[in-house]
Amino acid sequence: MDVGVTVSWWAALIGLALAIILILWKLNPVYSLLLGAIVGSILGGANLVQTINILVVGSQSVVGTILRVLAAGMLAGVMMESGSADTLARTIVMKLGDRLAIFALALATMVITAVGVFIPVAVLIVAPIALEAGKRMHISKLALLVALSGGGKAGNIISPNPNTIAAAKGFGVELSQVMIADFIPALFGLAMTVVLASLLRNKGSKVLDEDIANLTADTPERTDLPSLKSSLVTPVVAIILLLLNPIGSIFHIDFLTKFNLDALYVLPIAAIIGAIAMGQGKKIREYAQSGMGRMTDVVLILIGAGAIGGLITNSSLPQQVINLIKASHLSGTILAPIAGILMAAAAASTSTGVILATGSFGKAILGFGVAPLAAAAMVHTGAIVIDHLPHGNYFHVTANAMHMDITERSKGILYESIIGLTCAFVATIMYGFLHL
Template identity: 75%
Template sequence: MSLVLTWWAALIGLAVAIILILQHLNPVYALMLGAVVGCLLGGANLTQTINILIAGGQSVMGIVLRVLAAGMLAGVMMESGAADTLARAIVTKMGDRLAILALALATMVITAVGVFIPVAVLIVAPIALEVGQRMHISKLALLVALSGGGKAGNIISPNPNTIAAAKGFNVELSQVMIADFVPAVVALIVTVLVATLLKGKGSAVLERDLDILASEAHPDSLPSLGTALVTPVLAIVLLLLNPIGSLLHIGVLTKFSLDAMYVLPIAAIVGALAMRQGHKLMSYAQAGMNRMTDVVLILIGAGAIGAVITSSDLPAQLIHLIKMSGISGVFLAPIAGILMAGATASTSTGVILATGSFSKAVLGFGISPLAGAAMMHTGAIVCDHLPHGNYFHVTANAMRMSISERSKGILYESLVGGAAVITATIMYGFF
């Protein structure tokens, strides 16, 4: 008979990991230490503890491979200037009259094509500050526009968080991207409405704030819009071939079951060649790999703590408790996403922890894997911008905001994430 850890020990292990992360211990060590504590308190001996941790690491290898593949695409989009080109094109084409929508949409698009949300904000921030000074839009409104747009794009992107949501529930990446499209559109609409209401509140953009533009690449050095679109368009088309074939009952397309592990690097290589940057592929790949290293390490740690929870009777106890309370089990998926991402102040880490720890319990309520993935994934963007995370400080620096000023945006950013998760919960939890 296999070992079953006690539920309270698994919770203590998870709590230890989160507390250590909040105390700024390296998240990987925090997660692994929490896993060890949970195992030992739960009744495992030293050998069994090691076996559980190894099993947890092995369980995330599929996600690791796809995350590393995504690094190639991210590296090309960021390092080549393709993402910058897309942002500038959107803002220029839409004009000053639709400035807030243009900035939010620009951040959404470049996040949706595989650029990390903090990097997306860094790319669009110089443009936003320039537009903000010209159109008298406050920094707070600009921050909400960029952050909200990034959140909307993040739930429909081939980024690590979406990959983790898909593989955590054993569904295709493209399916999660499609499922989260409507919640993403709702998030974009709420972003524009909230940012518009805030455009006269908060500090104005000053001339000295524009010194950030000096460090940006000159537009002449950026690729053309046509070549910049090659990588994201090719990736999206290849990822959607199978779902479109299934939807339209086209037998030929249903046979093209292309995994993100193949699609993302192929799209990146073709895109780099289209931009005549093939000679820089090695450096792009290295840059992408560097950005993914931390995510991969966290995946291993999250796999360990996830294995502790799935090896315990916690999922069964959760199902029993929720059924006894009369609360719909549908709410477990979004709440898990909100709590784990809020605790770690990271979308990716939050999704990884939530799926690894609670996907079994969510499925135990009869919720479909795709519905669980969509609700948990959108839940993770509600509180991923809290001050103990990297994103909070990156965006503060990008927008030339003090910590107190940056903190004023937290509530409004949560409204955007809340709109997305409420939409997803209504769509997939009750219909």
């Protein structure tokens, strides 16, 4: 749909800046993004009808992502509400033992985030286990926080979560391709997490008896957790189905290359099969409702981000960015991780950051000749660098989970950023410069 106008680049920047400022001022993110898009369009020369067209076209561009995010809600609901995520976390920590406690906690958070659980929820699930281990092994809360948050970040870039879906669809590639591309950066992130958390194990406050007492009162231990085997069904089925097409392409198996199942089908199918395997078939409707509820805010933000993306893509800003980077003789490749870093920092959200980065700068990034999959991987890993700032929910959710005050929680920001930066650096070297 032709909106009939090209908005001035400076007006697009004003609209984007206004949206970010309003988000920082705690106005609802959806309204912030819509207002930014409207103001930017009008300032840039669009009339009222053209402004509406820009918003509509931008919002239409994220419909495919919205459908897949809603599908992911089904899987998230089953993993979280059935207790299978708890089972996976406790099994990993128990099997690896106290000697590898920090690695076990980071790995557990990585795994349950990677199988589709939101990173704040993943931290909430593992936090009680972490505090118990911290008390027993004399590990500081700061080290525990870094282990959980870093592991969650590593898992978040290889998961079928909204941020990965947004990165994939923002650049027109398959979800499974982005998950595979980010796997090695995720391993580097996990390694950096273990190193930093180990160095910090004696830094900061220790876990107190009252923390454990409060923990027992706040989160009574579930006695109806499913078995490990049944808990693995949902993620294993999802991963196998998502990887059928890439495996076919790698090994030149014609049948599998034609078997192109989209996440829209795969995630709900895996969730249903997993629920039945756990003997929870009667609760599928309950799990679906829970998952849908968790996705509502994401979908609304997607609509707002689509609107601001429509403003940017229908402006001269992408071309101006390309001209600026060419004039500075810098590699255009760096625009991808930088866009992810800045947009996620502004929104203090990985998902919103990816959506803003792909919608606003996707065209400019591809204009430098960056391959779509490489662009998706670099934007995605960039978005986890500083998405944990205090104006976002994640900062406060993790502070409460670890029984930390704001000052103590803030000490983890630097270390979390180093972990995210490690993932982004590895992805940029691999796909931006080595073109792997």
